[in-house]
Amino acid sequence: MTINIDGKALADEIVQSVADKVTLFKQKHAITPGLAVVLVGDDPASGVYVRNKIKRSEQAGLRSIEHRLSAEVSQAELDALIDALNQDSSVHGILVQLPLPSHLSDKKVIESISPAKDVDGFHPTNVGRLVTGEADLIPCTPLGCMMMLERQFVDLSGKHAVVIGRSNIVGKPMASLLLQANCTVTVVHSRTQNIEALCREADILVAAVGKPLFVKESWVKPGAVVIDVGINAIDKEVKRKLVGDVDYDAVFPHVSAITPVPGGVGPMTIACLMQNTLTAAECQLANAAAEQSLTKI
Ligand SMILES: Nc1nc2c(c(=O)[nH]1)N[C@@H](CN(C=O)c1ccc(C(=O)N[C@@H](CCC(=O)O)C(=O)O)cc1)CN2
Numbered sequence: 248m249t250i251n252i253d254g255k256a257l258a259d260e261i262v263q264s265v266a267d268k269v270t271l272f273k274q275k276h277a278i279t280p281g282l283a284v285v286l287v288g289d290d291p292a293s294g295v296y297v298r299n300k301i302k303r304s305e306q307a308g309l310r311s312i313e314h315r316l317s318a319e320v321s322q323a324e325l326d327a328l329i330d331a332l333n334q335d336s337s338v339h340g341i342l343v344q345l346p347l348p349s350h351l352s353d354k355k356v357i358e359s360i361s362p363a364k365d366v367d368g369f370h371p372t373n374v375g376r377l378v379t380g381e382a383d384l385i386p387c388t389p390l391g392c393m394m395m396l397e398r399q400f401v402d403l404s405g406k407h408a409v410v411i412g413r414s415n416i417v418g419k420p421m422a423s424l425l426l427q428a429n430c431t432v433t434v435v436h437s438r439t440q441n442i443e444a445l446c447r448e449a450d451i452l453v454a455a456v457g458k459p460l461f462v463k464e465s466w467v468k469p470g471a472v473v474i475d476v477g478i479n480a481i482d483k484e485v486k487r488k489l490v491g492d493v494d495y496d497a498v499f500p501h502v503s504a505i506t507p508v509p510g511g512v513g514p515m516t517i518a519c520l521m522q523n524t525l526t527a528a529e530c531q532l533a534n535a536a537a538e539q540s541l542t543k544i
């Protein structure tokens with residue numbers, strides 16, 4: 248019997264558990280963790296994701312602050328907003344929705360967010376900490392994938408994981424996390440030879456390539472666990488339909504567990520953002536306390 252890994256149900260559980268911890272945090276410190284969400288322009292999909300982030304923040308008991316900027320905003324204006332959010336002690340997490348309009352630099356924006364408030368885990372300081380296994384703030388999509396895998400396996404140790412895709416947001420951090428969980432990790436990408444045969448070796452197959460229905464039944468080992476990160480809109484009989492990077496219907500009968508699209512990894516990304524915002528607030532408070540005790544010496 249194949250398990251359909253229900254990302255929506257698990258995300259609900261995570262948000263509830265964050266809400267319980269936020270209640271305790273507020274009681275103990277009289278501080279509400281704050282998340283600033285910055286949306287530039289009017290990309291409809293980004294608008295949906297930002298709305299969901301704000302809604303989930305409310306459910307988690309966080310204070311969310313939304314900043315909507317016009318698609319024509321200059322790099323200097325965006326930098327000034329991030330600077331102000333970095334300085335604002337009531338803001339514990341800063342998220343700039345990607346992609347940005349083409350005249351703005353994703354890299355410059357990511358690097359201008361204070362690493363302590365970088366709830367996306369994209370800043371080079373946090374990327375470095377992730378690779379060395381010391382990160383507090385881990386990119387939300389790979390963190391959500393790991394939580395799903397940990398539910399599926401008691402121990403990931405020794406499993407062969409194959410990650411399809413090498414993006415900075417998903418593929419590379421996913422490979423780091425799997426390695427830390429003692430998996431044997433292979434990363435395959437557009438230049439890999441014999442990609443299908445390599446994927447067929449995987450106990451765990453993570454598809455993050457952005458190509459609709461790319462992974463077919465012949466690509467999976469019988470009994471594998473498949474995590475589908477892709478969210479691709481295709482036109483089906485005039486209607487828009489979302490599909491993953493995996494041909495779910497064809498692959499389903501052959502594997503032991505698989506995430507659906509929609510309702511798999513996507514909702515987990517947003518739940519992990521709530522978790523990261525609480526983590527950021529806890530770390531900032533702990534650092535402030537440590538600094539204060541040093542000044543007393
Ligand atoms: N700053 C960031 N930008 C982007 C990230 C990110 O993690 N940080 N990831 C993606 C977009 N994203 C979150 O921002 C995201 C994408 C999809 C979903 C989701 O829940 N999808 C649903 C389907 C939604 C629909 O109907 O369109 C699902 O899979 O069930 C959540 C978050 C790029 N940008």
Ligand SMILES: [Mg+2]
Pocket residue numbers: 347348349350351352353
């Ligand atoms: Mg750009």
